[in-house]
Amino acid sequence: MGSKNKVRKEILMGNQALGRGLVENGVAVMTAYPGTPSSEILPSVVQYGAEMQSQPYCEWSVNEKVAVEVALSAAYTGQRSAVAMKMVGLNVALDPVMSSAYIGVIGGMILISADDPGPHSSQTEQDSRLLAHFAKLPVLDPDSPAMARDLVGPAFALSERFQIPVMIRPTLRVCHGRQNLNLRTPKELERVPGFPRDPFRWAAIPKMRLALHHALNAKLAKIQDYLSKSKSLNQWHAPLRPRAPLGILASGVSAALARDLLAEMGLPVGEGKVPFLQTAAPYPLPIGPVSELIAGCRNVLVLEETEPVLELLAPNRDKLWGRGSGHVPSAGELTPEVLGGVLERALGEAKLKAARPKGKVLSVPDQPPMRRPNLCPGCSHRAVFYSLRRALPTGVYPSDIGCYTLGMNQGAVDTCHDMGAAVTFASALSRGLNQADKDTPVVATIGDSTFFHSGITGLVNAVYNGHRFVLVILDNETTSMTGMQPTPESGLTADGHPGNAVDIKKLVEGCGVRWITELDPYQMGDLQKTLKKAWRWCKGPEGSVAVIIARHACAAQRPRDAVASPCKVEVKGQAAPVKTSFRPQDNPCADCGRCVAVCPAGALTRTGKGKIKVDEAKCTGCRLCAEVCPTGTMVLEPAGACVACGLCSTWFACPALAKDAEGYISIDRGWCVDCGLCAEVCAHGAIAPLEESK
Amino acid sequence: MSRLEWQAVVAGVGGQGVLFVSRALSTAVEPKAGSILISEVHGMAQRGGAVVSHLKAGPFSGPLVSPGQADLLLALDPGEAVRNLSYLVEGGWLVVNAPDLDFLSPKARKALASFGARVLTVPAVQLAGQAGARKGANVVLLGAAAAGGALPVSMAELEAAICDGQPRARAEANRKLLALGAEAAAQV
Numbered sequence: 084m085g086s087k088n089k090v091r092k093e094i095l096m097g098n099q100a101l102g103r104g105l106v107e108n109g110v111a112v113m114t115a116y117p118g119t120p121s122s123e124i125l126p127s128v129v130q131y132g133a134e135m136q137s138q139p140y141c142e143w144s145v146n147e148k149v150a151v152e153v154a155l156s157a158a159y160t161g162q163r164s165a166v167a168m169k170m171v172g173l174n175v176a177l178d179p180v181m182s183s184a185y186i187g188v189i190g191g192m193i194l195i196s197a198d199d200p201g202p203h204s205s206q207t208e209q210d211s212r213l214l215a216h217f218a219k220l221p222v223l224d225p226d227s228p229a230m231a232r233d234l235v236g237p238a239f240a241l242s243e244r245f246q247i248p249v250m251i252r253p254t255l256r257v258c259h260g261r262q263n264l265n266l267r268t269p270k271e272l273e274r275v276p277g278f279p280r281d282p283f284r285w286a287a288i289p290k291m292r293l294a295l296h297h298a299l300n301a302k303l304a305k306i307q308d309y310l311s312k313s314k315s316l317n318q319w320h321a322p323l324r325p326r327a328p329l330g331i332l333a334s335g336v337s338a339a340l341a342r343d344l345l346a347e348m349g350l351p352v353g354e355g356k357v358p359f360l361q362t363a364a365p366y367p368l369p370i371g372p373v374s375e376l377i378a379g380c381r382n383v384l385v386l387e388e389t390e391p392v393l394e395l396l397a398p399n400r401d402k403l404w405g406r407g408s409g410h411v412p413s414a415g416e417l418t419p420e421v422l423g424g425v426l427e428r429a430l431g432e433a434k435l436k437a438a439r440p441k442g443k444v445l446s447v448p449d450q451p452p453m454r455r456p457n458l459c460p461g462c463s464h465r466a467v468f469y470s471l472r473r474a475l476p477t478g479v480y481p482s483d484i485g486c487y488t489l490g491m492n493q494g495a496v497d498t499c500h501d502m503g504a505a506v507t508f509a510s511a512l513s514r515g516l517n518q519a520d521k522d523t524p525v526v527a528t529i530g531d532s533t534f535f536h537s538g539i540t541g542l543v544n545a546v547y548n549g550h551r552f553v554l555v556i557l558d559n560e561t562t563s564m565t566g567m568q569p570t571p572e573s574g575l576t577a578d579g580h581p582g583n584a585v586d587i588k589k590l591v592e593g594c595g596v597r598w599i600t601e602l603d604p605y606q607m608g609d610l611q612k613t614l615k616k617a618w619r620w621c622k623g624p625e626g627s628v629a630v631i632i633a634r635h636a637c638a639a640q641r642p643r644d645a646v647a648s649p650c651k652v653e654v655k656g657q658a659a660p661v662k663t664s665f666r667p668q669d670n671p672c673a674d675c676g677r678c679v680a681v682c683p684a685g686a687l688t689r690t691g692k693g694k695i696k697v698d699e700a701k702c703t704g705c706r707l708c709a710e711v712c713p714t715g716t717m718v719l720e721p722a723g724a725c726v727a728c729g730l731c732s733t734w735f736a737c738p739a740l741a742k743d744a745e746g747y748i749s750i751d752r753g754w755c756v757d758c759g760l761c762a763e764v765c766a767h768g769a770i771a772p773l774e775e776s777k
Numbered sequence: 778m779s780r781l782e783w784q785a786v787v788a789g790v791g792g793q794g795v796l797f798v799s800r801a802l803s804t805a806v807e808p809k810a811g812s813i814l815i816s817e818v819h820g821m822a823q824r825g826g827a828v829v830s831h832l833k834a835g836p837f838s839g840p841l842v843s844p845g846q847a848d849l850l851l852a853l854d855p856g857e858a859v860r861n862l863s864y865l866v867e868g869g870w871l872v873v874n875a876p877d878l879d880f881l882s883p884k885a886r887k888a889l890a891s892f893g894a895r896v897l898t899v900p901a902v903q904l905a906g907q908a909g910a911r912k913g914a915n916v917v918l919l920g921a922a923a924a925g926g927a928l929p930v931s932m933a934e935l936e937a938a939i940c941d942g943q944p945r946a947r948a949e950a951n952r953k954l955l956a957l958g959a960e961a962a963a964q965v
Contacts, residue, residue, distance in 0.1 A: 262813060339839040419844070448882065
């Protein structure tokens with residue numbers, strides 16, 4: 084035992100701390116679907132679980148609904164289980180979550196839903212605590228990595244005592260905060276899983292559900308009483324004083340930041356000028372201490388992220404200063420900048436003088452422009468988006484959640500809604516846009532992990548209902564944006580053991596798709612031809628959904644594999660721009676409109692049948708029109724050098740293509756990975772390999 | 778002995794090693810501060826976007842630094858230095874990966890000087906490149922910060938935080954990069 088009990092102190096990320104807490108408290112089954120800011124929780128359970136004799140079973144489930152159902156049924160057998168996701172994943176899982184409070188559990192179950200106030204990498208700022216309230220599940224709200232770890236034990240205890248799943252809701256600053264903490268010994272619970280058959284509970288019919296709802300309400304009243312009495316979950320950082328002009332009720336990271344800010348303003352909570360209650364249990368609200376605070380103060384400032392949960396559940400709401408009264412902004416993260424202003428205003432209105440003004444803040448003129456996130460250099464998705472715009476420039480491009488959302492930088496992403504919506508949006512967009520015999524190519528893009536998550540159901544729906552669009556599955560064999568978690572296709576499980584690989588092509592075939600091509604998007608010529616062919620088939624008499632599986636290793640995960648034919652590229656010297664001319668006298672115009680559609684500068688307009696107007700002021704001489712012109716009506720002199728047309732920097736958008744003030748391109752060797760793709764992109768041949776590839 | 782109270786902001790662009798720097802700093806100052814809080818950014822912003830990490834060492838409870846409170850702004854990118862200058866406390870340190878302060882407008886330079894900021898400019902990318910490890914610019918900058926007196930820990934303590942427990946080749950490479958930074962700081 085000796086060495087096992089030695090205190091180990093480590094600086095842990097909040098997600099690692101949660102994983103550590105789960106292992107320290109004997110979790111036996113852990114499931115998750117990756118999503119920032121939650122992705123590191125499950126790998127931490129794998130890592131720390133190795134210290135246990137009976138290592139917990141861990142799985143990356145294909146989506147959050149599946150993950151919740153696996154963890155829930157594991158808890159039916161008396162084991163401790165946990166499931167982790169980001170808050171938009173909770174929406175995917177909401178169906179089983181809603182029932183879980185009614186039916187309950189036997190072994191403790193923790194549902195971790197990580198929120199992203201800000202939102203730093205999410206579609207919404209939604210507050211999972213509201214969904215916990217909606218689903219009638221108790222929720223705990225940690226303010227730091229240490230508190231997140233420390234809440235796991237009480238959460239399991241609460242869950243088992245009342246036989247109900249308990250949610251822990253960390254926010255981004257907890258998940259991706261780091262803090263030093265003492266590691267405790269992992270607990271081995273000697274529980275033999277068993278399933279007590281009880282169909283009236285586990286398979287409850289509607290009539291039973293009504294009875295269960297009554298029972299749940301009674302249970303929640305008991306939980307509220309239990310939480311009210313908990314000293315550890317309700318901390319008085321400064322005690323109640325008689326006739327206090329202002330009190331603070333806070334939860335989560337806002338509580339932690341407010342304590343620091345008050346100290347910076349010369350009113351440290353330790354001196355007790357402002358009664359300060361922090362509750363870690365927003366629902367069911369610990370009514371005892373909260374009522375006491377509100378009754379004892381003239382006004383109470385409520386600090387929480389992102390929605391008013393404490394504020395709406397608290398009694399005597401006319402005394403509260405928060406989102407309802409306009410004291411706290413109702414969108415965005417409560418950063419120190421924002422929270423500082425909120426506190427200053429509240430202290431001022433309560434006639435409480437901050438002992439000294441906050442320190443001086445340097446105001447800096449001439450802020451640099453915002454930096455846009457970008458696809459990695461060498462990323463094969465970039466080749467897909469570029470090819471898409473080349474091959475089907477008049478198209479509409481629904482896309483999805485993941486790295487490929489960054490195809491927006493290349494003008495090749497028109498919609499991004501929720502996991503799987505690329506496929507379903509493409510269904511209705513193609514139907515709507517092409518109802519009146521119009522020819523608008525609809526090309527959807529989706530990644531492999533997202534396809535497994537919820538693209539498949541949309542595809543089945545599209546095939547069944549005869550929708551016509553091209554679906555490109557961007558298959559880089561991993562879940563890149565969230566940190567390279569394996570997908571079912573890789574056949575690797577969460578702990579690195581081999582599972583069974585699931586073949587995307589066979590899956591697509593099984594969905595009933597009749598037109599499928601697999602290719603390497605680095606072959607941009609082939610890809611462009613295939614895209615055109617696929618769309619022609621879609622709109623043909625027998626057409627339906629066409630699927631292209633574009634497969635190339637992730638440039639961030641396996642950089643060497645990602646680069647197919649390494650070659651150094653260079654940009655040839657600058658030439659005077661060459662202007663376009665339209666010469667129907669030499670070759671008659673086919674009136675196909677391709678030149679107008681591809682022109683990146685918007686310099687071309689149709690002015691009648693077989694007539695194109697070239698706006699010389701806008702034309703950059705990029706040659707794209709001449710390249711796509713089938714009859715040779717568009718004419719451009721060869722340039723052979725960079726003319727600053729901007730095609731590569733906008734349509735291809737590689738961060739290694741540096742642009743000077745006049746728009747001329749050079750290669751930034753700090754970013755370039757020598758993938759050689761941009762040499763294919765330049766319409767002038769100005770970007771060219773320095774030497775033949777090996 | 779009174780505990781250390783120290784706040785830092787580390788800023789840069791995805792791929793430059795901002796997170797490595799903040800973890801190295803926290804490992805180095807943790808024994809003196811007793812308690813450490815860091816806030817970092819993951820996910821989308823890592824792909825070439827701005828990355829900033831806040832570090833608070835000492836008896837703090839919140840993970841984010843307030844404007845006007847950072848004892849150190851360590852910037853791996855000049856543009857990101859500008860974006861985060863407002864976090865500096867009066868008389869605080871700016872350590873930046875740039876040959877000089879020309880990336881600031883004359884107005885901004887004047888404001889910075891009147892704020893009493895202590896400044897260390899280091900051409901870290903060039904120096905790391907000369908050592909054959911372009912990606913090691915972050916460690917060069919750390920070396921300069923330690924040698925220039927911008928950190929509450931010594932070069933030896935920083936070196937231990939970065940190199941201890943590392944494979945020998947990597948530890949050696951990092952020692953060399955730290956020394957390059959120290960040399961650059963001595964010349965400023």
